[in-house]
Amino acid sequence: MKIGRLGVWAQVDCLTASAEAEFGRDVEQWGYSALWTPEAMGRDVLVNSAWLLANTGKLVIASGIANIFARDAMAMAAARVQLNEQSGGRFLLGMGISHASIVSAIRGHIYEKPVTTMRTYVEAMAHAQYSSPRPSNSTLTVIAALGPKMLALARIVADGAHPYNTTVTQTAEARAVLGPNKLLCVEQKVLLETNAARAREVARAYLRPYLRLSNYVNSWRRAGFDDGDFADNGSNRLVGTLVAWGDEDALVGRIREHWQGRGSHLHSSAACGSEQIDVRWTQYRLDPAPCAART
Numbered sequence: 001m002k003i004g005r006l007g008v009w010a011q012v013d014c015l016t017a018s019a020e021a022e023f024g025r026d027v028e029q030w031g032y033s034a035l036w037t038p039e040a041m042g043r044d045v046l047v048n049s050a051w052l053l054a055n056t057g058k059l060v061i062a063s064g065i066a067n068i069f070a071r072d073a074m075a076m077a078a079a080r081v082q083l084n085e086q087s088g089g090r091f092l093l094g095m096g097i098s099h100a101s102i103v104s105a106i107r108g109h110i111y112e113k114p115v116t117t118m119r120t121y122v123e124a125m126a127h128a129q130y131s132s133p134r135p136s137n138s139t140l141t142v143i144a145a146l147g148p149k150m151l152a153l154a155r156i157v158a159d160g161a162h163p164y165n166t167t168v169t170q171t172a173e174a175r176a177v178l179g180p181n182k183l184l185c186v187e188q189k190v191l192l193e194t195n196a197a198r199a200r201e202v203a204r205a206y207l208r209p210y211l212r213l214s215n216y217v218n219s220w221r222r223a224g225f226d227d228g229d230f231a232d233n234g235s236n237r238l239v240g241t242l243v244a245w246g247d248e249d250a251l252v253g254r255i256r257e258h259w260q261g262r263g264s265h266l267h268s269s270a271a272c273g274s275e276q277i278d279v280r281w282t283q284y285r286l287d288p289a290p291c292a293a294r295t
Contacts, residue, residue, distance in 0.1 A: 001089050001140055003060050004033025005259070007267035009164075009187045013042030020048075021055035028059040034092065036064035036187070036267050041106065044070070046079045053087040061087075064162060064187070064267070065096035065144045068117070069109045073124035080125075084135040094162045094185070096144025099213050115149045122157045142185055146219040151177040159183050160264070165216050167223050167241050168254070171261035186263040188254060190270060191245040199245035204233040207242060 008027050012020050027035045035052060039045035045063045052061045066076065076095065083091035097118055100111040143154040145161040151174055154161040160183025163174055171186050178184055193199040210216045211230055229235040244254035258266050
């Protein structure tokens with residue numbers, strides 16, 4: 001599997017199946033190497049990945065992320081193999097521990113030590129039985145990792161890590177933990193807006209739900225932010241670090257910074273307020289060719 005250097009992370013739950021298929025084809029036509037989609041309270045990300053794979057021809061489809069509490073290890077392992085066998089090796093499994101508020105309050109599971117839980121789950125996947133045809137090539141798995149302990153686990157038991165809502169500095173730190181040969185698939189929010197007041201307004205609206213999740217807040221604390229940065233829907237410093245806004249040169253510049261931090265694959269996520277996904281990506285798409293040419 002060739003994942004390339006630049007992909008798209010997109011929340012697609014707001015789209016109908018036909019609109020989502022069209023969006024996937026657009027992402028492929030624009031020249032991106034991968035499309036990442038999440039899993040929360042909407043579509044099952046693995047079922048949805050099958051739909052996107054069936055409606056594209058060469059695009060890598062990645063789960064960003066598949067919640068390990070949404071299915072047992074045997075089901076996750078089977079989906080990884082089956083989707084790759086059916087698509088000619090175009091599925092990248094990103095999986096994660098999710099958040100206590102989602103796992104416990106909404107899904108009804110017990111949220112315990114994240115690293116221990118993930119290690120046990122990966123071990124169960126490795127021993128899962130699967131009697132159907134397998135893909136000709138090996139499959140790839142990355143683990144959602146924010147802190148050094150989960151990154152260290154990803155280095156040992158997976159093909160790399162998928163940090164989300166992290167900074168350029170954290171990209172370099174993650175590479176130091178993972179070593180030189182693992183995938184480091186980093187998400188970066190982008191917003192084509194040069195008006196500072198408007199950009200910060202949109203970025204704050206987009207980041208507001210994440211400020212209520214302790215996993216992210218703890219990660220930002222490790223990055224040097226404090227309580228003052230989390231008040232009033234986020235300080236200008238926090239918002240400007242997590243959401244790249246400005247003209248095209250500013251956005252490309254942020255992408256380059258992650259690459260210079262040795263991120264192996266960067267997927268841009270369009271920050272928005274209440275706009276639908278097709279509207280916001282029509283407003284702006286980061287052209288892979290010019291972006292790569294400036295590195």
